[in-house]
Amino acid sequence: MKTFTVSIILFAGFLFVSGFNLDNAIVPPEAILSGGPPKDGIPAILEPRFVQPREARFLDGSDAVIGVRIGNEARAYPLKILNWHEVVNDTINGVPIVVTF
Template sequence: LLLSGFKLDNAIVPQEEILSGGPPKDGIPAILEPKFISAAKVAFLSPGDQVIGIEVGGQARAYPIRILNLHEIVNDTVNGIPIAVTF
């Protein structure tokens, strides 16, 4: 059981009975080198699909929620500035 700094000394449930309920550390792969296409060429999104949109120094990017649901984080560099997009 990975405690990540939490102390269970006074827990009501014995520590040996606590089970992980999700993926392990790094079990959801981040996108480290995202690839982009122009909005005019996007075929995998529908008009109602949501995105997280950003603009840094005049450079715009859109990160589809459909993709973020699978990865939860995108590490990117926009206009020379490192960013993390999370969902």
């Protein structure tokens, strides 16, 4: 109960300083709770590791990937992994990229 009370107080304070006018809100502002992971709660992949396609036994042939090709270098970022990390920082052919999902 203490955590709930603190959450409501923090959220109400956020609403006050955020500039949102909630006078006509359908849901009472005090009933709105923060959800999801905290800030920086989903770690980015900063040094991705890759395997050859025939070695990727953790993937099925129907698993979706985000593909990136720069010059003659191509990489596949499986959504199965991006579901947990959402961000990959990588460099392909000397070009820094970010893959997000």
